[in-house]
Amino acid sequence: MFALIDCNNFYASCHRVFQPKLIHQPIVVLSNNDGCVISRSEEAKLAGIPMCAPAHQFQQVFEQKKIEVFSSNYQLYADMSNRVMSILSLYSPEQEIYSIDECFLKLTGFDHFDLKNYGKEIKSKIYQFTKLPVCVGIAPTKSLAKLANHIAKKFPEVHQGVYVIKTQEQIHKALKWLNIEDVWGIGRRMSRRLKLMDVNKALDFVQLKDEFIRKEFSIIGLRLKKDLLGESVLDLNITSEKKSIATTRSFEEYTSNFEYVKERVSTFAVSCAEKLRKQNSSCNLITVFIQTNNFDKSKPQYYRTISFHLPYESNSSITLSKFAIRAFEQIYKEGYEYKKAGVIVSGIISSNQKQLSLFEEENCHHPNLMKTIDLINKKFGGAKIKLASQDLNKTWKMRQNKLSPCYTTKWKDLLVVY
DNA sequence: TCTGGGGTCCTTATTCCG
């Protein structure tokens, strides 16, 4: 059996923990740069704020309906998430932290437990220690646990936030109820195609023939069908090691300027290098992409990505920046207004198991140089050491007009109780 | 004026090699 524990409206709830007066108030949390809505309290959902609503289009609605708006505060969410996850780790030896606000627990050998009670205990313990509300779904497979969680969320009065799927009848009933677009693993595209075939519920989907699903929806669809029928084919993914690390950002303005985009790419590469060094690892593949604004259909669109193998594993800002720029120069095309770019590094290995290259070596001074740069940057915070390919004047600041305090991670932001 | 960012996995097309 698997349990899926998912925090309710996680980001919005985090803000509520420290401002209890907001309980029962509508809250939304905005994406980076205050772009669009990425989390909503139940009240905000009822007020008709859709997910991903562009903030600038909903300004008036926010005011009219007295919706409390927050910029995203990832320090706060990360810290609250860590607390939740460490509590959850006490409830099973096998835990997969699936995202910042949800995790799977494998409940092998728990058959003689009263699972409903176990779920309730988990829920109340998390509330006791963090004041965050969660829902618990328990079922024989991961996708069914996800479904059970969905049911727990949808009918809070009936199930008190915990739902267990155990028998074939319960599986059947749940699949019959679940809309196809709400199945975990079926996104917008697949559900549209399925609906055209008159497949509207999860049950319709699992009744399709294996060969048909394999042909139309690939191995992914087939695996999903089996998992939904109770045959556990999706297993826990416990390794927390990342396979790629990315830094991608929209620009403050559209630009056709080669030098501008190049500077951004260089800076993103430096950021990836810093993230690699932070976790003591290196990469051997770097991918760069640039793109125009795909919301503006009136302008010509361009999107291109390119990957570059490094001749040696590296986490040096200088090296990664150099190769990122080289890659960028190959994909840049004149005459387009670029809006966004990104650098993704992969082929990640721990620095201490580095392969020595026969022919090409990184400049042997880089590791020490980077260590020193990291130290200085850490010590002096904002005033960073930069590469010559980066813009020295650029102190890019995310728009975060509604940023809340970091209640749990900064001394100066601690709550004061009078 | 103003529409996020960070991930995973799989498929497809292409290339290289024997």
Place this chain on the structure above:
DNA sequence: TCTGCGGAATAAGGACCC
């Protein structure tokens, strides 16, 4: 030297997730 084939490797792109 040319051709065809299949497998392996890989880049790019697309689907999905939060």
